[in-house]
Amino acid sequence: MSLKEAAAKLFDLINPIVKTSKNAVKEFDKEIALVFIDGDHSYKHAKQDFELWFPKVRAHGIMAFHDTMLVDGPKKVEKNSVRERIANRRVLLLKNFFTTVSKANIRFGMPKQVKAVGKKFIKKMQ
Numbered sequence: 001m002s003l004k005e006a007a008a009k010l011f012d013l014i015n016p017i018v019k020t021s022k023n024a025v026k027e028f029d030k031e032i033a034l035v036f037i038d039g040d041h042s043y044k045h046a047k048q049d050f051e052l053w054f055p056k057v058r059a060h061g062i063m064a065f066h067d068t069m070l071v072d073g074p075k076k077v078e079k080n081s082v083r084e085r086i087a088n089r090r091v092l093l094l095k096n097f098f099t100t101v102s103k104a105n106i107r108f109g110m111p112k113q114v115k116a117v118g119k120k121f122i123k124k125m126q
Contacts, residue, residue: 021049031058038066043073050077 001009017024021039035057037049046065057063065074 021052025052025056028056030056032056032061033058034062034064036064036066041067041071041073043076046073046077047081050081054081 017027021037035053037046037053039045039049049065050063053063065078068074068078
C-alpha cells in the first residue's frame, strides 16, 4: 500500500474539525473512540473542552489534549479533571460491583469472612 493510499484510509477514520468544542460537540450523538483537542490553552477553555467531550468518549476510548506537558491550562485539566473522573469511574465500578454482591448476599447468603472484608473495603473507599 502506498503512502497516499494509507493516508486516504486514515482520513476515512479521522474527521478534522475546526470549531470551538461548544459548537463541534453538537454534531456528535454517538460515542467516539478518540478525540484529540488542540484548542484554546487557557484553563477555562481547556476544562470546558474536557467537560464537553468526556461524556462522548466511549469506555476504553482516548481523549488527548495538545500541550498537556507544556502549557498550564491543559496541564491543570489533565492533573485535576481527568484524574478525578477516572477515579470516579473506578469508584462507580466498585459501587456497582458491591451492589451486585449485596444482592447476591441477600438472595444466596455470603460467608462472614467475605462480608467482613467487604465492609472494611467500603469504609476505606469512603
